[in-house]
Amino acid sequence: MATPRASKPNGKAQAAPQALYQRIRADLEEKILSGRWPPGYRIPFEHELVESYNCSRMTVNKVLSGLAAAGVIERKRRVGSFVAKPLVQSAVLHIPDIQAEIAKRGEAYAYELLSRKRRKATKDDLERLGIDKSCDVLVLSCRHIAKGRPFALEERLINLDVVPPASDIDFTRVPPGTWLLGHVPWNEAEHRITASLADDNALKALTLKKPAACLVVERRTWRKNKIITSVRVTYPNDLYQLTARFTPTGLRS
């Protein structure tokens, strides 16, 4: 009762310029990234770290849980925590919004609707949307222009069963991607990236000459197991590139 409490209960909470658990984390990450603790290495037990950092177990537990969530280490009960093998296979891909990307480069941006059709889904449409029974779809084709030069051709399919209000929008001013992003919540997206020779349609829309390689990004966006929209964007090879960066300790900043 009424324990007088000399002063502060911890003696460490506010000492450091930055949070203690962040310093510990940086410490451990350094050991792992430098290779001193190679993949498979068993890192010290929580109680050992508690001793060496002179803090409570909750604090080192927070650090280790974080590293585990980030995929840097793997933990096994009763056994210990181990440095994980870095997986080259995944990286954070940056897929910029077309309009934003062009704006960032400080170039003039223009958008053009080439065609807009509402129709009952064809067999091909149904496959792209991953559904069985027929429904209405909106088929759009449009063009993005940077510095007066065609920059991308966008061919889009919108599932009107999932997004009925889209049928009331004429997409002559607002690109469909922008509208959808602002009006429809989604919870998953999948991208497929391929290279292909431009077909006649693309050649014309992008004003390219005969043998032209293009980067094609196909994206499907889900909301609760239903595909909202499926879009294929074709970029002339010399105007666009994707970059992906990966840091094993991957923290969002």
Add this chain to the structure above:
Amino acid sequence: MATPRASKPNGKAQAAPQALYQRIRADLEEKILSGRWPPGYRIPFEHELVESYNCSRMTVNKVLSGLAAAGVIERKRRVGSFVAKPLVQSAVLHIPDIQAEIAKRGEAYAYELLSRKRRKATKDDLERLGIDKSCDVLVLSCRHIAKGRPFALEERLINLDVVPPASDIDFTRVPPGTWLLGHVPWNEAEHRITASLADDNALKALTLKKPAACLVVERRTWRKNKIITSVRVTYPNDLYQLTARFTPTGLRS
């Protein structure tokens, strides 16, 4: 002493089939993904969640910190926590190891070293490795074959200043990527993805006919601010594609 301890101090710790904080997190995520809590929405304060879930603040804090780390919400002191705008721009890109990818498809894999040269870095090499002063490099060219058909052309540059032992390896049996992965720790990688028309060199190595579009993946791998290796892999367009998936709540499983 020997505090008898009526029973459990919390009344909730072990009640649920799964962890409480995971149920809370799933709960909040559901509200966000379903759109009921749209981007910008201020989610309940910690103390409100404490009340409604009848748990301690540490527990809801863990949930909210996790959501913030995952980029689902943003937190501001004294102000509150808000649903973040989903960023389409980033996704986890899966960049498979060539050999593993082919093996997964159950196809025969073969590897061929086309050329191997050690030389003083040229100006172009230095640029690819992002360094100023000259050094020795290993220049490799090799081919990956699936089902008897050329599947990828790999052109690689290895910085011998960073990886001296590489000069003793003849890469006739082991692909350089595999060897490097197993022997050199790295902490960052960058990928550039483009489409291009196959040049004569690529046409020959991949046995393609004249106008052929290829997907080109360039990867540079760092160790402590120094580039270990720079590699360019060229895939015939019809044999390869990259896929990337993104879930805003992105938890590694």
Add this chain to the structure above:
DNA sequence: CCGCTGATTATGTATAGACATACGACGTCC
């Protein structure tokens, strides 16, 4: 020698209480 059982132990989850810090709001003073 095999298989079961119980002890041991590291991690997993949760609590209550404390103090730190940033920042908005509001009131004061010139």
Add this chain to the structure above:
DNA sequence: GGACGTCGTATGTCTATACATAATCAGCGG
């Protein structure tokens, strides 16, 4: 009225403790 300081509040971090759980390992009986 605008600059400035105080106060309240929500989040950020940390501690000490408690109990749960899973997996290993030693010991024991068959």
